Amino acid sequence: MKKSIARTFALGVAVATLALPMSAQAHRAWLAPTATVLSGTDAWVGFDAGMSNGVFIPDHAAMRLDGLTITAPDGSTVEAENRNQARYRSSFDLHLTQQGTYRVANVMSGVMVSYKQAGEQKRWRGAEADMAANIPADATDVSATRSNSRIETFVTLGEPSTTALAPTGQGIELVPVTHPNDLVAGEAATFKLVRDGQPAANLDVTIARGGTRYRDNPEEMTVKTGADGAFTVTWPEPGMYWVNASVRTPAEGTQLASSAQYNGAVEVLP
Known part of the structure; x- marks a missing residue:
């Protein structure tokens, strides 16, 4: 890292305001399947992905799928x-050829840097490894935020499995206690959130049911994770649900500020 940048971080520069990749503070990012539980020797599932005011309603912007990663039941991609x-909206299809659970995720990460050069405000966004080479040596008022955004859903052919659900250790991730394709209205389900592989304690989790276009009640609820990152929710109605959590950490010494967000979609059956 160039000396001027390191010196600026050491002084505790202000944290840049950063909208996470593929999301916006005023809009909700979602990735929704046409079905989540299927039977037979193989099957096809379609997916829509977008950002909107109401979840699962494609009325604002399509989602770029640059970070789309699909993990098969055997752990392969x-x-x-x-x-x-x-x-x-963006869309794609997935041919399910293995028995078990698939994890379908759009994951984006990087760094947003704002700085001044000769009094002019400038910004740069890219991979953290490329940051030092792209910030001028004479930059001042440097502030940077490391970001990670995960937008995902799950589909199962046949019996549910867990191999594809193993956490990667990057950003906020959902670790199932209850399998995400075994959710039933009126029954409690428990999940854990981890951040960079560690329990994400004391996070607010927003849960919203789709279909708001056809009702006045938004049907949103908020729960909080415990010390082990766990939270429990009892599903009031069948439907597709959006699960969201986010966290920001301020800069400290030479450590960058960081921002992480999770957006999941799960289907609750009658």
């Missing part, structure tokens, strides 16, 4: 098919 980006 498989490719999406028939990708398309329209005005308000």
Whole structure:
């Protein structure tokens, strides 16, 4: 890292305001499947991905799928098919050929840096490894935030499995205690949130049911994770639910400020 940048961080520079990749503070990011539990020897599932005021309603912007990663039941990575980006939503298909649970996630990470050069305000966004080479030596008022955004859902062919659900250790992740494709209305389900592999304690988790276009009640609830990152929710109605949590950590010494967000979609059956 260039000396001027390191010196600025050491002085405790102000944290830059950063909208996480693929999300916006005023809009909700979501990745929703056409079905989550299927049977047979193979099956196809379609997916829509977007950002909107109401979850699962494609009315604001399509989601870029640069970080799309699909983990098969055996832990291997498989490719999406028939990708398309329209005005308000992106879409793709997944051919399920293995028995068990698939994890479908769009994951983005990087660094946003703001600084001044000769009195002019400038910004740069990219990989953290490239940051030092892209910030001028004469930059002043440097502030940077490391970000990670995970937007995901789960689908199962046949019996549920857990191999694909293992955490990667990057950003906020959902670790199931209750399997995410075994959710029933009126029953309690428990999950854990981890951040960079460690329990994400005391986080607010927002849970919202889709279908708000057809009702006046938004049907949102907020629960808080415990010391072990766990939270429990009893699903009031069947439907597709959006699960969200986020956390920001201020800069400290030479450590960058950081921002992480999780957006999940799970289906609750009758």
